Amino acid sequence: MTHHRLFYLVLLLLPFSLLAQSPYWQQEVNYKIEVTLDDQNHTLTATQELEYVNHSPETLTFLYFHLWPNAYQDRTTAFAKQQLLNNDDEFHFAPQEARGSISGLDFKVNGQAVKWEKDAQHPDIAKLTLNQPLPPGGRLTVSTPFQVKLPDSFSRLGHVGQSYQISQWYPKPAVYDQQGWHPMPYLDQGEFYSEYGSFDVRITLPANYTVGATGQLQNPAEQARLDSLAQVTAARKEFNAKDLEFPASAAATKTLHYRQDCIHDFAWFADKRFHVLKSEVLLPHSKRPVTTWLLFTNREADTWVKSVQDINDAVYYYSLWLGDYPYAHATAVDGALSAGGGMEYPMVTVTEPEAIIHEVGHNWFYGILGSNEREHPWLDEGINSYYETRVKAQRNPYAGMLSSEVNQNKIGRFLGVADLPPAAIDNAAFLSAASRGLDQPVTAPSAQFRTFNYGTVVYLKTAQLFQYLEKYLGTARFDSAMQAYYRQWQFRHPSPQDLQAVLEKSTGEPLGWFFQDLLPSTTLPDAHLATVTTTGGTTQATVRHTGKLALPVQVAALNAQGQVMETHWTKPGEREQTLTFTAAGIDQVVIDPEYLFPELDRRDNRYRMGKMFPKAEPLRLQPFLSVDRIDKKQLFWAPSLGYNTQDGFQLGAAFYNSFLTEHKLRYVVMPMYGFGDHRITGLADVRYQIPAQGLLRKVEAGILFQRFASFHSLAPSLTFHNRLHTPTTPRQQLSLAWHLVVDDLHPDVQAPRLAYRLLSENAVQGTLVEADVTQFRYGIQEFRQGTVVSLHTEHYAPTRFRLSLEKWRAYRPGKEIRLRGFAGIMTGTQTGEFYLGLAGSPDYLKQTPFFNRTDMFTQTGGPATIRQTDRQDGGFRNGVPVVSREWMATLNLTADLPVTPFAVYADLGRVQESSQLLYSAGLQLSFFRKAFQIYFPVAGSHYQKEVPGSFQDFRNSIRYSLNLNALNPFRLLDELQ
Incomplete structure (x- = not known):
């Protein structure tokens, strides 16, 4: 029988009932x-x-x-x-x-x-x-x-x-x-x-290469060679991880012949350094043996040797839960792959050792169930990740997609997750983005996902939701339904609608709430215990849903030791339900004890019987970060350190109520003690998230209080964030703020100000410019060809308008050329310290941390030749003491130098008060994600010395800028997403 006839026969033998229901066909x-x-x-x-x-x-x-x-x-x-x-x-x-x-x-x-x-x-x-x-x-x-x-x-x-x-x-x-x-x-x-179809492939290459490939090897001599290599590897005691040299290629060649039916792709991987391990799995249903192969180099050989169980477990358990593996062998290959931790092909995968289970599992979700991965990546990566988690749990109940053994070791205990199920850790990754309004639908095409979401949504969120579905249906019913899906759609192209139809037919459950409501949605459900009462030996718990989704949720009765005594599920679509528990000795009632419900706020999910405050949870002081828990309210803390010339060194702690996920109300309070002036310094930042829809992903009302050096300030604000639909959607932000700044050194600056801000940034790179006082700002930037346009307006006594444009382009990896243009105009009464600064702004709103604010201004009201700049206004790097109360225009050029960490800069500018072209130039050195930059001047306008007269003069002319926002962990987490 020819290969294509055998394939056609497979199609004909598919269930006739399905063929009768749908005019399905495939090429x-x-x-x-x-x-x-x-x-x-x-x-x-x-x-x-x-x-x-x-x-x-x-x-x-x-x-x-x-x-x-x-x-x-x-x-x-x-x-x-x-x-x-x-x-x-x-x-x-x-x-x-x-x-x-x-x-x-x-x-x-x-x-x-x-x-x-x-x-x-x-x-x-x-x-x-x-x-x-x-x-x-x-x-x-x-x-x-x-x-x-x-x-x-x-x-x-x-x-x-x-x-x-x-x-x-x-x-x-x-x-x-x-x-x-x-x-x-x-x-x-x-x-x-x-x-799908058949492959007949002949590969000719030097004779000393070892090949892992799709298909069944047809060469007896090469089969014997692989067996011999496997015996040598199995007997070997150690490997030299540093020995990665390629041996010379053999002068003779060989032609390897592979054949296989019922596959849709063919890949092969060749290396002269491969070690070989061979094993065998007996399939659970047919009892047919399947040969498993590991091909690897010395690079991580010790880990690969321990990975035989991974490939065998993947073949066995996927076969057990879905259906037997249809091919004769499965191979995992160590390769220099650049597309993530591994990449799957029929019967063979190139992978890192830790991804073997996932990649071999793709033989079912991609290889045998050939969905359109480009349009529906969750059908492939997501469901496969769910089964990967189940395989890992067979050996270690604490092993999830991310959790692994973290929640069993010292790190888990330090982070307060040692007693939590794996799902509590795994779901934090996608809930982090969802809490910030950055979630995307599970069902989106692959190219529409932002990079971070492709991993957290397609893989982690889908896996979590299918764990939730399994728990709702029951493992036996779920497995039976997925086995029916596998039988009906193997070697075919199933769609999401096909999966839903099979699961509904097999379970008898309508699952539109899962496939049409939950999977395509970025709305998070929220269930809480409204009331819990005990009467006549029974306990009744009323569960209430808020928000758009009313999904089924598991409710459990626990004893005093925290063991589950009785569980019930609410019904989908009902916003309020009362469940009855008959178990005796109930200590507490808990919603979603296994952390499978995709919910953000779990602090109202427990009711403790017989307590004066049954819904109130104890407060736990937790260092750094953890995941949200049902049984504790957590207050996080981290040490803080600061310095300025007036307060001296400052030591304290930051206290905050959220980090990985954002709560509706979140705050950071950072009290510190200044050892220089012996007083309390610090800040408090409180924000409340208002529900947003449509074009907005979130709206925040906030208030910021600061006390440092000679000032204290108060700034309430209202901020609007746009929704990010695709990787190319620019990140935009519109802020309305009122600033009250009290400065002991400059009392004429004390005044309320209204600030209006609009900023835009790309998710790949951070904000380039921070506003000063009242501002209007809009920008669009693209990676490697970026643009930020900012328009600022300010009014106190004078009115100030500022416009800046920044563009950049990379000319080699990690090296860029940046050009910034700035124009500013002031109108109205010119009083006090309000001006445009050529070498930086006076920072009226105290938004930039300065080490030395005492010497920021000269007696004439202009900026002193201080060493620190905020790179605002004219943006000159050299300390040119020029200001304007009329208008100013500048150009700032920065070019990274090859090889070295230095960049050259040149600044050109004009002010209304002078007819001369002002300039400065020098070298720039950046540290810590460009949060700290040092400027070494080599030339400047006549306002400063062309060549410093002494080393002391040169040292005093060196300047620096500081941008702590670039190191802010809250901001870094936002940029990552």
Whole structure:
């Protein structure tokens, strides 16, 4: 029986009831490929012949093909642009010799040349126009030679030296299904969708390479060689992790032959340094043996040797819970992959040791259940992550996706999570973004996810929600339903609707609340115990839902030892329900004791029987951070240290009620003691989050109080944050604030001020400019070609208008050229210390920490030649003592120097009071994410010395700026998301 006939038979044997209900069909592609590896020039030379079978009811006049090696050809491809967007510029600045491509294509259909052309926008997509239309049920043969120039390891296809990762490497027809054609460019964030069929592949390469590949190896001699290597590795006691040298390639070559039916992709990985381990798994249902292989180098050999159980457990438990593994072997390969911790292909995966379970599990979710991963990544990565968690829990009940063994060791005890279930730790990752309004729907296409959310939402949140669904349905019913899904849709292309239909039919439960309400939503549910009463030996608990979603939630009765005595679930869609417990000796009633309900605020989820305040939780003082708990209210603290010339060294602590997740009411109170003037200093920042909808992700009302050096200030504010829909959506912020600043040194600055701010920033990089007083600001910046436009207005006695524009471009990894333009105008009565500063603003609102505020001003009201600047207003780095009470315009250029940590700068400016062009130049050195910068002047205008007269003069002319916002852990967490 030929391979394609066997595949077609598999389709015919699928349940007739399903085929009768739906006019399902899918295309079939059967490949024959011969390829030769040139490991000196890092190229592939190949010929390919494929049979395309049209099972659709449509007549086809063309075929789309993927030419994915062309994704690596230059900076204009979708892959290259996504890499930049995701803050990875390695490929952008790679030399041409490090890039890749596919060439030498000469497509023929049934032996006849055809017209074909690359897509105008995406060179990794081609369209073949057929000479004769292909009718329903028709077959044709497409053949072509091709050569692949292998890129360096930027993503999935590539090489590191003579270690080869050969994936997405051959011309492949795009999927044609009920929705039409799916031609898609290659992306790093966003996986694949391919047609099922058979593969017959011959790989020629130097004889001393060891290969892990899709398919069943047909060479007895090579099978014996692998067995021999496995025996040697099993007997080996130690490995030299530093020995990673490639041996010379053998002069002789070998041709390895692989065949496999019912797969939709073929990948292979080759290295001359591989050690081999071989094992076997007996499948739980059919009892058929499956051979498992580990191929690895010395790099992490000790860890790989311990990983045999991981690959065996993955094959066994996925088979147990879903259905038996259909192939003869499963292989995990150690490779120099750049696309995350691992990447899966049918029967083989390239991976890090810690990701083996996840990557091997993809044989079910991707390999056997071939969903459209680009459109529905949660069907693949998310559900697979759920099963990965279950496999890990078989050996360690405390092991979740993130938690691992953290909650059992000293770190877990220090962070106060040692007694929590793994879900409590795992869900903190996506709840952190959700609490800030940065969540995205689980069901979004892969390319729409912001980088952080792709991991936390697609993987972690989906896994958490399926744990929740399993608990609601019961493990036995859930497993039975997923086994039905596996049986009906193996080797096919299931959609989310297909999964829902199978689960509903199998369980008899309507699950629209899960698939239509919960998965596509970014709204978090909130359930709480309204009342709990005991009458006549029974306990009744009333559960109330607030917000948009009324989802089922588990409610448990616990005894005094915290053990669960009785549980019930509320029904979906009901906003208030009363549950009855009959167990005796109930000590407390708890909502969601296993932390599976995707809820943010759990502090109202427990009722303690017989207590004077049954809903009040004890307060726990917790260092640094932890996750939100049901049984404790946590007050976090961290030590704080400060310094200025008036207060001297300051020591204290910051107390805050949230960090990983934002609460509706959150605060930071940081009292400190100044040893210089022996007084209390510090700040208090309190914010309340107002529910937001539509274009707004959150609205905050806040108040900030500060007391340092010679001033104290009070600033209530109202801030609006825009919703971030896609990775390219700019982050925008509109603030209304009223500032009261009392300065003992400059009493004429004491006055209330109204501040109006609008700022925009990209999620990849932080804010460039902080406003001074009243400001209007708007900006859009893009990574590697950024722009921030800021307009500020201020009114007290005079009115001040300020406009700034900043642009930057990277010219090599980590090195940028930045240009900033500034223009400011003042009108009205010119009094006091209100002016535009050429070398920095007077910081009226005390928004920048200054070490020395005493000497900030001269007797004439201008800035002294002090060493610290806030880089505002004119932005001159050198201490040019020039101000303007009319208008000012400046240009600031900064260029990072290659190799060194230094940058050169040049500042040019004009003020209304002078007809001369003012300038300064020098070297800039940055530390700690550019939070601290030192400026070494080498030239300046006539307002300062051209060449310092002495070393003391030069030392005094050195200036610095300080931006503690760049190190603020709350701000860093926001930028990460």
